[in-house]
Amino acid sequence: RKEVEQDPGPFNVPEGATVAFNCTYSNSASQSFFWYRQDCRKEPKLLMSVYSSGNEDGRFTAQLNRASQYISLLIRDSKLSDSATYLCVVNPDMDTGRRALTFGSGTRLQVQP
């Protein structure tokens, strides 16, 4: 079983739509969670952190469900510029000092005019 699993998509949605992605993680001891965004043939960039209480940044809302070990990302009022691959990222190594991240393989979003 992969440590971080995501539906690869693609999710094809019209502009203005609301779309949600889920991600599940296997290590119940994981402490830190993030969403990164990766445009086609570009490097990943941090989109937002995911806190236990959930967090919102403009049109983006991230939530964490520790009991079910999943993370979600909600995008409201989708824009063409939101088209990208969204990577679910978990830090499972709080005690090792490695500060490394475990990446999901990503969910591709295509927003259509």
Added chain:
Amino acid sequence: NAGVTQTPKFRVLKTGQSMTLLCAQDMNHEYMYWYRQDPGMGLRLIHYSVGEGTTAKGEVPDGYNVSRLKKQNFLLGLESAAPSQTSVYFCASSYLGSPYEQYFGPGTRLTVT
């Protein structure tokens, strides 16, 4: 402020050849990482460094070596390239105080024939 840069951007090697990928960051970050990204696999950590003169193995270290002689540079070496090392290689760096906000370089696309 260039952020994280990688050299070269593209390279084609024959099986058995060696090469070095260079990563440089101008943000005075303590942590640096090398990842590889393959289709459907997500990014996987090869090696990482928590400071100048220190390196450690990640998830997939076999066939690679690294060095961090200067804080701003992190080199990844392939001693004897194999077709299984065909991939996109990303370097990343992060602050000691915010280790999970990783800044990525633009990537190196390596093909081994």
